[in-house]
Amino acid sequence: MRIFKFSNDCASRGRGTVLGLVLAGVAAMPLASRAEGVPAPTEGLAMYGEPALKPGFQSLPYVNPDAPKGGTIRLGEPGSFDSLKPWVLKGNPVQPLSFQPNLVVETLMMRSLDEAFTLYCLLCESVQTDDARSYVEFTLRPEARFSDGSPVTVEDVIWSLETLGTKGHPRYLGTWARVAKVESPGPGRVRLTFTAPDRELPLLMGMRPILKKAQWQGQDFSQSGLTPPIGSGPYVVGEVDPGRRITFQRNPDYWAKDLPITRGLNNFDTVRYDYFADSNAMFEAFKAGEIDVWREQNAARWARDFSFAAVTDGRVIKEEIAHQRPSGMIGLVMNTRNPIFADWRVREAMIDAFNFRFINNTLTGGEDARITSYFDNSPLAAGAGPATGAVLDLLKPFAADLPPGTLEGYALPEGSDRPLDRKAIRGGLKLLEEAGWTVQDGLLKNQDGKPFAFEIVLNQTGSAMRSSSEVQQMVSIYVEALRNLGMQVQVTTLDSAQYVERVNNYRFDMTWYERALSLSPGNEQTLYWGSEGVTEPGTRNLMGVASPAVDAVIAALLQARDDAGFKAAVQALDRVLTVGRYVIPVSFQRASRMAVSASLAHPKRLPVYGDWPGWMPDAWWQKPQ
Structure with missing residues (x-):
């Protein structure tokens, strides 16, 4: 049961009851009278250890605090949009509101990109929690304001948390279920008590968007819409041409422009996003000077296709931005909700048939390494060879139900330089036969004669x-190989809105998959x-994983109290997911390839x-003329 309480301070400002909840006056306890042993409020909070930046820091380490303001980026x-509400499941939301925090x-609170997972106060001026992290309490900055000049209040915070947690996108729901109580123990303070540490x-909770309650009252929040949100951020929504363009204008009265956490950020007067039918059209627009930034994912194109005039005469600069983050997972995901992909042997055969070596050489010049696991390129990766130590201890209770290779070690097929990897095809046919699929009259069928x-x-x-x-090129090569296994494959290409709707409701057998992962999962x-995501629409569990081992190691990483226990749990998770054979992985970049307008600049010091x-x-920022 959740209990919501607001202080008399809230009521005295004329905001009334919220969501049918009773206001309760709770006197604020002065900081000086807090009981001994209660942790003191701080300005930052790290997942493990202490924040790297100490009180009194001047700016984030990877920004230029003296960056000039002005100009347009x-x-x-690619694609389209029909909604300015990225916090709900319905609609195709505009990307900047979804991914530009x-x-x-x-x-x-606001994340530092130079630490695995550390937040520093933004709307709040301090944060407090106990050693077990059974609760968290935020004290709001009294100067925090929405773009319309109204104050950001405790009531706005509580309403936002509760509304996102009950009516928002499914990504918010599971976390909110772990909140037992939210209340205001005093003026400007919000406290959340959790069902378990x-x-x-x-x-x-520090990363949840804080919306202006008055803007959304009387509306069905779960519906999509094109109403520009009133936020407290450095930009306001400007021109909106649904599906084609959106601009954001810097707010000259931004309340936090002089805070150390924001110093050197938000430098452009205007941030404009144009939408294009596909990435090819977007690249042509970049070459023509209509957009300022291009991220190139293909190593062959990076070497081959950047000799156009703007590059040769210096108007466009090529850069490679190094990083230390995990590879994540990119490739073709199999939906195990479809019975034909429920058997690991079938999924292994699908992986074998994908001749990565040939495809990588053909499409990207073979420059980028293949993803070998979900946390590849980081200390969190499971690594090659058998499970040992704490990782083995975590997985042993589930040994009987784990696919072969989980404990012993697993490696992806080597592939062939030729279009058809005959060795892999033979191995795949053997696995398919073991799973009950044989070639009959040229087609792969089960014992009931149903074709694959x-x-x-x-x-x-x-x-x-x-x-x-x-x-599409990757898929075309792959489909030819699958036909050699006797499979019947239909490729369906949809517009963005149709695609999002089908994927959100898991109405696909296989699709393209990208899952970025951090250093602090x-x-x-x-x-x-997680298993709960198998039936709940809109989760990110596209493959339909329902594994007690996965659920257990996720619980272990959430309960870890030190870096060693956390690392072992993530490595165990990486191992189970990889050997689950849910995704046919492709390549990843150890550095981001960016071509940018020479008029733009960024700090030399890069974040982790x-x-x-x-x-x-x-x-x-934009260089002065």
């Missing part, structure tokens, strides 16, 4: 990490591959996460 996105709508929950037929659903606009043409892992949401355009 023009960015591009604190652009328009701010959070209580959880090291990450205080940070997750499935659909690959693709987004015609491509994705954040791959162009639509590159994905936490509660979001339940959303990505590199080119990550919160860095570009946030820390960039």
Whole structure:
């Protein structure tokens, strides 16, 4: 049962009852009279250890605190949008509001991209929690204001948390279920008590968007819409041309422009996003000088296709931005809700048939390494060879139900330089036969004579990490190999809105998959591959993982009290997911390839996460004329 309480301070400002809840006056306890042993409020909170930045810091380490203000940055996105509400499941939301943190709508705390997972106060002036992290309490900055000049209040915070947790996108629901009580113990203070201690929950609550309650009252919040949100962030929504363009204008009266946490950020007067039919059209617009930034995912194109005039005469600069973050997972995901993909032997055969070596050489020049696990390129990766030590201890109770290779070690097939990897095809046919599928009259069928037929659903606009043409080329080569196994494959390409609707409701057999992962995985892992996500629409568990071992190791990483226990739990999770054979992985970049207008600049000091949401355009600026 959740109990919501507001102090007399809230009522005295004429805000009345909220969501049918009773206001309760609770006298504020002065800080000086807090009981001995109660942790003191701080300005920062880290998942493990102490924040790197000490009180009194002047700016984030990867920004230029003296960056000039002004100018316009023009960015591009493939696809379309029909909603300015990224906090609900319905609609196709505009990307900047989804992935540019604190652009328009701010959070209580703000992430540093130079630490695995550390937050510093933004809307709040201090945060407090106990050693067990059974609760978190935020004290709001009295000067915090929405763009219309109204104050950000305790009531706005509590309403936002409760509304997102009950009517918002499914990504918010699981976390909110762990909140037992939210209340205001005094003026400007919000306290959340959790159903059980959880090291990450205080940070997750600090990252929830804080909306202006008065704007949304009397509306069905779960519906999508094009009403510009009133936020407290440095930008306000400007011109909106649904599906084609959106601009954000810097608010000259931004309340936090002089805070150390924001110093050197939010430098452009205007941030403009143009939408294009696909990534090919977007690249042509970049070459023509209509947008200022291009991220190239293909190593072959990076070497081959950047000799156009703007590059040769210096108007466009090529850069490679190094990072230390995990590879994440990119590739083709199999939906195990479809019975034909429920057997690991079938999924292994599907992986064997994908001749990565040939595809990588053909499409990208073979420059980028293949993803070998979900946390590849980081200390959190499971690594090669058998499980040992604490990782083995975590997985042993589930040994009987784990796919072969989980404890012993697993490696992806080597592939062939030729289009058809005959060795892999033979191995795949053997696995399929063991799973009950044999070639009959040239077609792969089960013992009931039902053919092995499935659909690959693709987004015609491509994705954040791959162009639509590159994905389609990969799939075309792959489908030819699958036909050698006797499979019947249909490829369906949809517009963005149709694609989002089908994927949100898991109405696909196989689709393109991209899952970025951080150096500090936490509660979001339940959303990505927890058992509850098998039937709940809109989760990120596209493959339909329902594994007691996965649920157990996620619980272990959430309960870990030190770095060693946390690392072992993540490595165990990485091992179970990889050997689960849910995704056919492709390549990843150890550095982001960016071509940018020579008029733009960024600090030389790069954050640990590199080119990550919160860095570009946030820390960039336009060079003075």
